[in-house]
Amino acid sequence: MTPAPASIPSAPEISCRDVWKVFGKNPLSIIQSIRPEQTRAQILETTGHVVGVRGVSFDVYKGQTFVVMGLSGSGKSTLVRSVSRLADATSGQIIIGGQDVMKMDDRQLLELRRHKVSMVFQNFGLFPHRRVIDNVAYGLEVQGVEKKARYERAEKMIELVGLSGWARHYPKQLSGGMQQRVGLARALAVDPQILLFDEPFSALDPLIRREMQDELIRLQTVMHKTIVFITHDFVEALRLGDRIAIMKDGEFVQVGTPEELVLNPQTDYVSAFTKDAPRAKVLTVRAAMKPIPSGAPIPSNHHIVHPDMKLEEVMPFVAATDTPIPVLDDASAALGFIDRTSVMQALVA
Amino acid sequence: MLGSKTLSAQSSAWMRVALWAGVVALGVGIVFIAQTQPALLEKFPETWNLGLRQPINDFQSWVIGHRSSHPVFAFFFDPLSDLIDFGLRRVEDFLLITPWYLVVLAFGLVGYWLAGWRLTLLAVGGLLFCGLVGLWEESMQTLALMSVSVFISLLIGIPLGIIASRSAAFEAALRPLLDGMQTMPAFVYLIPVLLFFGVARVPSVVATVIYALPPAIRLTTLGIRQVILSAIEAARSFGSTPRQMLLKVELPLALPSIMTGVNQTIMMALGIVVIAALIGAGGLGREVTISLQRLKVGDAFEAGMAIVLLAIILDRLSDALSKYDFTGVGRRQRVLAGVLAALQLPAKGLAWLVCRIAPLAGRRANYETVYESLAQNLFLINSVLIVAALWLADALAFHSGGFPSALNIRLDIPADAVVRWMRDNLYEIGGSPFGTGPLSDFITLQMMNPLRDLLVKTLPWATVILWVAALAFTASGWRLALAAAVGFFTIGLLGMWEAGMDTLSQCIIAIFFTIIIAVPVGVLTSRNDAAQMVLRPLLDTLQTIPPFVYLVPVIMLFNIGRVPGLIAAVLYALPPGIKLVDLGIRQVPVETVEAATAFGSTGWQTLFNVQLPLALPSILVGINQMIMMVLSMVIIAGMVGGAGLGLEAVTGLARSDTGRGIEAGLAIVALAIVIDRITQAWTTEK
Numbered sequence A: 001m002t003p004a005p006a007s008i009p010s011a012p013e014i015s016c017r018d019v020w021k022v023f024g025k026n027p028l029s030i031i032q033s034i035r036p037e038q039t040r041a042q043i044l045e046t047t048g049h050v051v052g053v054r055g056v057s058f059d060v061y062k063g064q065t066f067v068v069m070g071l072s073g074s075g076k077s078t079l080v081r082s083v084s085r086l087a088d089a090t091s092g093q094i095i096i097g098g099q100d101v102m103k104m105d106d107r108q109l110l111e112l113r114r115h116k117v118s119m120v121f122q123n124f125g126l127f128p129h130r131r132v133i134d135n136v137a138y139g140l141e142v143q144g145v146e147k148k149a150r151y152e153r154a155e156k157m158i159e160l161v162g163l164s165g166w167a168r169h170y171p172k173q174l175s176g177g178m179q180q181r182v183g184l185a186r187a188l189a190v191d192p193q194i195l196l197f198d199e200p201f202s203a204l205d206p207l208i209r210r211e212m213q214d215e216l217i218r219l220q221t222v223m224h225k226t227i228v229f230i231t232h233d234f235v236e237a238l239r240l241g242d243r244i245a246i247m248k249d250g251e252f253v254q255v256g257t258p259e260e261l262v263l264n265p266q267t268d269y270v271s272a273f274t275k276d277a278p279r280a281k282v283l284t285v286r287a288a289m290k291p292i293p294s295g296a297p298i299p300s301n302h303h304i305v306h307p308d309m310k311l312e313e314v315m316p317f318v319a320a321t322d323t324p325i326p327v328l329d330d331a332s333a334a335l336g337f338i339d340r341t342s343v344m345q346a347l348v349a
Numbered sequence B: 001m002l003g004s005k006t007l008s009a010q011s012s013a014w015m016r017v018a019l020w021a022g023v024v025a026l027g028v029g030i031v032f033i034a035q036t037q038p039a040l041l042e043k044f045p046e047t048w049n050l051g052l053r054q055p056i057n058d059f060q061s062w063v064i065g066h067r068s069s070h071p072v073f074a075f076f077f078d079p080l081s082d083l084i085d086f087g088l089r090r091v092e093d094f095l096l097i098t099p100w101y102l103v104v105l106a107f108g109l110v111g112y113w114l115a116g117w118r119l120t121l122l123a124v125g126g127l128l129f130c131g132l133v134g135l136w137e138e139s140m141q142t143l144a145l146m147s148v149s150v151f152i153s154l155l156i157g158i159p160l161g162i163i164a165s166r167s168a169a170f171e172a173a174l175r176p177l178l179d180g181m182q183t184m185p186a187f188v189y190l191i192p193v194l195l196f197f198g199v200a201r202v203p204s205v206v207a208t209v210i211y212a213l214p215p216a217i218r219l220t221t222l223g224i225r226q227v228i229l230s231a232i233e234a235a236r237s238f239g240s241t242p243r244q245m246l247l248k249v250e251l252p253l254a255l256p257s258i259m260t261g262v263n264q265t266i267m268m269a270l271g272i273v274v275i276a277a278l279i280g281a282g283g284l285g286r287e288v289t290i291s292l293q294r295l296k297v298g299d300a301f302e303a304g305m306a307i308v309l310l311a312i313i314l315d316r317l318s319d320a321l322s323k324y325d326f327t328g329v330g331r332r333q334r335v336l337a338g339v340l341a342a343l344q345l346p347a348k349g350l351a352w353l354v355c356r357i358a359p360l361a362g363r364r365a366n367y368e369t370v371y372e373s374l375a376q377n378l379f380l381i382n383s384v385l386i387v388a389a390l391w392l393a394d395a396l397a398f399h400s401g402g403f404p405s406a407l408n409i410r411l412d413i414p415a416d417a418v419v420r421w422m423r424d425n426l427y428e429i430g431g432s433p434f435g436t437g438p439l440s441d442f443i444t445l446q447m448m449n450p451l452r453d454l455l456v457k458t459l460p461w462a463t464v465i466l467w468v469a470a471l472a473f474t475a476s477g478w479r480l481a482l483a484a485a486v487g488f489f490t491i492g493l494l495g496m497w498e499a500g501m502d503t504l505s506q507c508i509i510a511i512f513f514t515i516i517i518a519v520p521v522g523v524l525t526s527r528n529d530a531a532q533m534v535l536r537p538l539l540d541t542l543q544t545i546p547p548f549v550y551l552v553p554v555i556m557l558f559n560i561g562r563v564p565g566l567i568a569a570v571l572y573a574l575p576p577g578i579k580l581v582d583l584g585i586r587q588v589p590v591e592t593v594e595a596a597t598a599f600g601s602t603g604w605q606t607l608f609n610v611q612l613p614l615a616l617p618s619i620l621v622g623i624n625q626m627i628m629m630v631l632s633m634v635i636i637a638g639m640v641g642g643a644g645l646g647l648e649a650v651t652g653l654a655r656s657d658t659g660r661g662i663e664a665g666l667a668i669v670a671l672a673i674v675i676d677r678i679t680q681a682w683t684t685e686k
């Protein structure tokens, strides 16, 4: 959503190393016996254990949105749930703010869930017996925040997600999109540093889904939360993710920025998703840029473009001119040029 | 893989051969014994008797002798029963001191609050009936007994249900206990309860609590287990402690199910009112039993109707409570509620009062928020205030109290007349060989006696056991066969073989009649909505009437003996049977039926080729239920001359021969369990 920070801050907000989750009788011993070439189906066949998450590592930095994209059953929910220990990972390290989540005791875990990490669920997970305001205030209520204070905060959140006037209604009186806004407000109410989204918009109609994505993008420009976002919709991943991990059979197949994935899918599995991607929205000028032949002058044009601009933005005037357009960086140094042909090539490649 | 499969197939084939060999050997053995030692098979050998009776009776004497001195009584049973007695008396006094019209008004208002004016009408009409037939005091006594019993059941049941929902081990330990409580005839524990809580009406409260406890536990557990997982996960993700989870999420969401449990608990408790009367519960149950003993049909009819009406009122009220939408969503705007809502003054006053009082308790209260939460329940608050005000006024000025005896209708006279007429005219219609008398004789002489003689006299006991085991084997397998054999053998060991076989013969006949009536009627109502419309209310009523009530006219018509018990059992078991057959056929998917029709099946072909086969599982469940209900009537049959185990149990109770009563009770349980397991295996097999 926001451009990746140029200089990486000191420590990641979330850091996962070699996380495994195996379902079955003897998960730990199974992990040791698994050979890399064994597929998940083979492991199930021979050992009766289901590998939910298979040696996954990733970092998410403050203010970044990390999207995990994969088909149903690929282990996304299991992974995101193990971040706040709603599911206990079998092995590996999950570090949040310098602390290993997997080593936390019950008290520390409560603290983590109450103040640091909030979650938004696919089927909303609202409490049907509580009014919108009591749903939103739930996190504060279990913290022991006084009624007046928590209602004030909840009202603010309800307003933030655009549901003013619905506070005294019950969830079932709201449409799906509105219910998920409640889910979002509830997660935001405790002001967590980290937000976990498990396919939050999958249950919504396409139009509403689009609207909710825009809403999240809008909120993120003011909130700068650290987000792990799960989806099975590649276009959604492209829209929201600073970085995207493609997950299959419990493993990360490829991790990268949207542009990296689209330009450089490393397996057929990834390219199956990227080939229909809206390239103009994902690729930047950099992807269409050609070097200026040595000795040749910098092309002159009354347009100039920045390397980080999306092709979508430059297309109108590239199409209208026959001459090359120079690409200048922040220091006005010429990096190369683009023209109609180079942009067309980048878009159809 | 393949090898082990053939191996297991082989070994099971060997098992079969071995089993049949065993059966044949046993048969040969029986014949051999019959020839060499005929006496051993003729009667179940008395020397094998477990000899429970004497120790139990000794224990009873010991209890009676030590009741005043032993610490178990001084420090446990006596204080407990004093406490129950104290509570019961307070509730009863309260209901009797309260002017009758206020009780009626309060029920009417609650009915209106929960479901609207129809329920008000039912509650007011029903309670007025109780007063008008001169049974106001008895009704209030029964109501008090019910309230206290149900309250205690919930007090025990809900926490146990919560624990069971938390711990699978606890639930597993609880389940056989609950199963036992539900299949065991109440009589079996009435006796020990009477022994330990020997004060007036306390034993009946305890017995009612035991009887009504299982649904309270089961539905609490079920309700919590059914709470949507997503809500639990969400609550967990926000850092709820287990306690917060329970109080803020699980219990509120389990409330409808718990309320259904309350409803069932109430219905169970009402179902035992008459039986509880036998051990001193007083109230309406006592009226029924006394009238029954004196064969005063009219009086029994009035009291029976009062029980039925109370049952219906409490059923509908608690049912409405279980469906009541406390979230207020979709709550209907009711006319009267609107009128009363216009009277916001009481709520405002109350809010004001709360704001004055709260600081005294060291808490801050905001008038607006207090009023807002009160305003949501304006109707209820106004109702309570109105009733309270009237109560005060009455206490100061009128002192109304009980139902005025001047207001009285006598239903007993016409009821008596009807029964007399029936007896005079239907017993032997015009001196012909038709009528209830000859019918009764026919059933007794041509059906019951031969079957009983077959089981008791003709067939050696070992053969009967072998047959039952064989039946169990074909239904399920050798485990059940073994269990069934042990169960029946136990009946013999208890010294109840003859009584048990007598009871078995009566049950078989009753089941036969129930099935040949229920299945065709169920088929009819499933295919004919008009028939269903007519039958439904009839069946519902039949299900709420305590069997004692229709026993009286049945006895008048058929004489004391085994037939009234049979008829009572059939009447008791019919409604659920008919309903399950009907439901089973109706649940056959419409598409399947349409497909059959599309291929040109006639209505009958569709019925026999499609609907009945597909409805079979449900019909079989219905048959299992009918059989269990017939069995639960054994005791009542015993009370009206049905002989068999019921008579043994009743006699044991009446003569303070606790040992005999318990032996008979255990034999009933053994019989019930064997028959239930066999029919259930048969149900799931097909």
Ligand SMILES: Nc1ncnc2c1ncn2[C@@H]1O[C@H](COP(=O)(O)OP(=O)(O)O)[C@@H](O)[C@H]1O
Pocket: A023, A024, A050, A051, A052, A070, A071, A072, A073, A074, A075, A076, A077, A078, A079
């Ligand atoms: N509690 C469980 N026990 C056994 N297997 C599970 C459990 N939860 C998930 N799985 C398995 O783990 C795999 C990943 O599931 P999940 O994380 O829900 O996938 P996704 O969210 O990507 O659809 C699936 O094959 C699923 O069947």
Ligand SMILES: [Mg+2]
Pocket: A076, A077, A078, A199
């Ligand atoms: Mg999932």
